[in-house]
Amino acid sequence: MTVDEVRIRARERFKGICRVCKFCDGVACAGEVPGMGGVGTGTSFKNNIKALEKYRVNLRVIHDITEPVIRTQIFGKELSMPILGAAVAGGKINFRGYFTEEEFVSSQIEGAVSAGTIAMTGDGGDPTLFTTGLESLKNAGCSGIPVIKPRKTRDIIKRIKDAEKFDITAIGIDIDAAGLINMTRMGQYVGPMTVSDLKEITSSTKLPVVLKGIMTVEDALAAVEAGIAGIVVSNHGGRALDFTPGTAEVLPEIADAVKGKITILADGGVRYGIDVLKMIALGADAVLIGRPVAIAAVGGGARGVEMVYNKMADELRSAMILTGCRDVNSIDRKILRCHFVALSDE
């Protein structure tokens, strides 16, 4: 099975929900939420791609780095690469039930583990989504990061207690789902959270708590104040709010404010190893990939997912050789030639 074969099979199985475009940029699927697209005009999804495209990389080959090290540690967990699986849940809603949630989530988890990394699992209007994620982690006998929607504080703490029974790396809250209408329609409260809510949560558990959906310096600083262990600079793959900037556009200012105080993960539009390199240069400790893993899971199960990680890892190693980066910690902004040019300057 090749990556191309996985993609062909995914295109057949998705039955139009995802067109598995040659380049996954949010254009064909704009507005398809539920589905695989970005919300509204799809601008936030498209901005993720455009923001990454704006950076140019300095090619440097007079050095002695032949075997760059991409191994890293996130929340004390050894990973073979600075690439983790993003939470992609909701098979019934997003994929019209063509695949069972169990089948889909286990492929995401097992594929990540075979590649030496870990995946996040999700939550949704159907509360069993969260438990399916936990069960799938348990069945795969592996670690991961379950992500809870921004429910009432007591409901989040209850889910954290359930999750603590499993050998997980950290626990997440996708706080940018605060306005998710699908959840409220299904009678599941979601809403914004205060620093005091977050402090109650961080003090209720020994697990590192990760806030997913941070797009401003203000929210990043508030996360540090609340004792959060890590943030994901993310706009939910463009699925939460229309017209947000791309994540690679805001990442540098957020990193300038909180780097070293908190773990910084970033996602949105990461398609190749060079995108991973750019995100790390801009201040991320590691990245998450969403749609590439979802497509691989549908087209090739766990093996397809593993292949996607390994392909991106190979591309990252090659990009590190060509930019003179010895290991993940030595990737910095010096490898970038152009700093971000505002879209209005085009």
Ligand SMILES: Cc1cc2nc3c(=O)[nH]c(=O)nc-3n(C[C@H](O)[C@H](O)[C@H](O)COP(=O)(O)O)c2cc1C
């Ligand atoms: C179909 C779909 C379902 C998703 N479900 C969740 C979820 O349950 N929880 C969550 O935190 N993020 C969810 N996300 C967002 C991803 O975790 C991630 O932030 C995003 O996909 C990254 O962008 P990328 O797909 O361009 O890599 C979902 C994304 C998609 C496409």
